[in-house]
Amino acid sequence: MKIAVISCIHGNIEALDAVLSDIDRNLCEKIFCLGDLGGYGPYPNEVIEKIRFLEIPTCSGCWDEDIVEGLNACECSYPSLIAEKRGKLAHEWTDNQISPENRDFLAKLPETLRFENLAFVHGSPHSNHEYLLPELDGFIALERVLSTGADVLFCGHTHVTYTRTLNTGNLQVRVIGETKTFTAPLKRIVNAGSVGEPRHGRPNATYVIYDTNEEKVILREVAYDYEKTCAAIIEKGLPAIFAWRLARGLEYAERADDPNHVCTK
Amino acid sequence: MNLPIITVVAGPGGAGKTTWICQKIQDLMSGGENQGESILYFSPGTGTVPIDKTRMGADLPLVKVFAEGEEADFVDYVATAKVIYIELGFHLELSAINQIVGDFPYQAIAVLPPNLQESEWHSWAREIVTGGDIIINPTNPTLSLWRAAATGQVVEEDSLQEFWYELTEGAYGKVSRAKAIFDIADGRSVYLDFVAGIEKEDFIELDLPHCLQGRPERFSGIEVYGENLDEATIGQTLRDCCLSDSALAASQQQVKEMLLAEADV
Numbered sequence: 416m417k418i419a420v421i422s423c424i425h426g427n428i429e430a431l432d433a434v435l436s437d438i439d440r441n442l443c444e445k446i447f448c449l450g451d452l453g454g455y456g457p458y459p460n461e462v463i464e465k466i467r468f469l470e471i472p473t474c475s476g477c478w479d480e481d482i483v484e485g486l487n488a489c490e491c492s493y494p495s496l497i498a499e500k501r502g503k504l505a506h507e508w509t510d511n512q513i514s515p516e517n518r519d520f521l522a523k524l525p526e527t528l529r530f531e532n533l534a535f536v537h538g539s540p541h542s543n544h545e546y547l548l549p550e551l552d553g554f555i556a557l558e559r560v561l562s563t564g565a566d567v568l569f570c571g572h573t574h575v576t577y578t579r580t581l582n583t584g585n586l587q588v589r590v591i592g593e594t595k596t597f598t599a600p601l602k603r604i605v606n607a608g609s610v611g612e613p614r615h616g617r618p619n620a621t622y623v624i625y626d627t628n629e630e631k632v633i634l635r636e637v638a639y640d641y642e643k644t645c646a647a648i649i650e651k652g653l654p655a656i657f658a659w660r661l662a663r664g665l666e667y668a669e670r671a672d673d674p675n676h677v678c679t680k
Numbered sequence: 681m682n683l684p685i686i687t688v689v690a691g692p693g694g695a696g697k698t699t700w701i702c703q704k705i706q707d708l709m710s711g712g713e714n715q716g717e718s719i720l721y722f723s724p725g726t727g728t729v730p731i732d733k734t735r736m737g738a739d740l741p742l743v744k745v746f747a748e749g750e751e752a753d754f755v756d757y758v759a760t761a762k763v764i765y766i767e768l769g770f771h772l773e774l775s776a777i778n779q780i781v782g783d784f785p786y787q788a789i790a791v792l793p794p795n796l797q798e799s800e801w802h803s804w805a806r807e808i809v810t811g812g813d814i815i816i817n818p819t820n821p822t823l824s825l826w827r828a829a830a831t832g833q834v835v836e837e838d839s840l841q842e843f844w845y846e847l848t849e850g851a852y853g854k855v856s857r858a859k860a861i862f863d864i865a866d867g868r869s870v871y872l873d874f875v876a877g878i879e880k881e882d883f884i885e886l887d888l889p890h891c892l893q894g895r896p897e898r899f900s901g902i903e904v905y906g907e908n909l910d911e912a913t914i915g916q917t918l919r920d921c922c923l924s925d926s927a928l929a930a931s932q933q934q935v936k937e938m939l940l941a942e943a944d945v
Contacts, residue, residue, distance in 0.1 A: 495838035500719045659851045
């Protein structure tokens with residue numbers, strides 16, 4: 416069975432529509448969404464309504480959580496003072512836009528989804544705000560997968576797709592003088608990238624297709640009419656710099672660069 | 681009375697006028713003929729943003745440097761000077777030099793890009809020096825010069841990196857030339873330089889004392905020349921990079937503690 420995993424749509428309905436068409440063309444039978452439906456982009460309600468209408472199983476992202484509970488980002492989210500100011504401005508704008516029904520929908524999103532031997536989270540199983548960067552320490556990465564009980568952990572949040580195979584690992588645990596050793600089987604982390612706010616130097620949307628029979632990951636990059644989204648950003652009164660950055664495949668503001676940072680939120 | 685040797689240097693922005701003057705002064709000083717005390721540098725027409733003067737003063741502290749508003753001091757020193765360099769900004773009329781030097785004889789030097797074959801500088805200069813291979817389009821009516829003093833402000837370095845990237849990559853208009861001096865959070869004063877078509881350089885730390893107590897009183901500011909500049913947004917983005925009083929105090933305290941810890945080792 417082929418499943419599609421999408422993440423970090425960030426109010427970009429044009430990108431979402433293009434990705435859904437690509438998923439159709441690739442004959443995927445299921446879609447999972449890893450959250451961050453709104454934030455920065457001009458169409459948060461439209462994106463949420465589409466996800467609801469299509470009944471796509473979705474877990475909560477940091478932006479979804481922050482819209483419901485208020486801003487709660489770890490300091491690792493913002494690489495600079497201007498990024499923080501832009502992030503807060505975008506949060507305030509999105510918070511004012513979201514309809515009560517959509518806010519209720521976001522409030523009910525689960526933290527984690529499971530399907531067979533697959534687990535789906537936004538950031539990491541520990542926190543929606545934690546970044547599982549590809550260079551993350553191998554032991555921590557393995558621990559994050561093991562904590563879900565799955566073999567393949569799908570995450571988003573970094574906005575860059577990647578696949579990381581964690582080879583068979585020997586873990587040694589010592590509890591009050593008693594040492595236990597066990598072997599963890601091969602595990603994988605797959606990052607689904609970002610539909611609406613990519614960070615790979617091009618405006619194209621990204622997502623992944625996973626073939627459960629062949630255990631094969633396909634990283635997809637989909638072109639779409641990003642200029643429409645850029646025009647809507649300006650038309651709706653969001654900062655013009657968001658449009659400029661989207662057109663260049665740069666994130667609007669948030670970004671983590673330290674793979675050793677363990678998020679405390 | 682021996683007349684000082686006056687050299688007037690003109691040319692388009694980014695061609696390398698200040699660099700050429702610096703080099704000439706360093707040559708004089710390294711030849712042992714002059715340690716700098718009897719060398720004057722004057723940069724008229726800078727308004728409240730004397731970037732070249734500040735950089736020259738930091739690089740060559742023995743040279744007496746003057747900018748707009750300091751004409752009277754400059755004239756006082758002329759009698760004791762042996763060598764005088766006057767840098768005419770690209771935005772000044774060449775005839776402006778007559779009001780400055782009066783009847784004193786001077787050498788006219790034009791620092792010009794190799795691709796410029798005909799210009800007012802060619803007919804004015806006694807000597808043409810080949811400068812940087814920059815692109816110039818002086819007849820474009822949308823070209824404008826924007827300047828802002830930022831003395832007393834301290835910017836966060838990561839924000840400054842982001843701002844400078846956006847500025848020089850065209851987020852706020854097509855920039856041909858930009859230069860700036862800023863105080864940053866760790867107490868350093870840095871010089872930033874951009875010329876379209878020339879490889880970008882990292883920030884250069886000026887050889888000035890670190891400011892770790894309150895707001896700096898020394899000059900900082902920015903000058904941008906380009907097409908369709910969104911001056912209001914440039915100014916606002918720059919303000920967003922600046923530290924509040926409390927953030928500045930915390931940052932300075934942190935640096936002082938770090939320096940103390942290093943001294944203890």
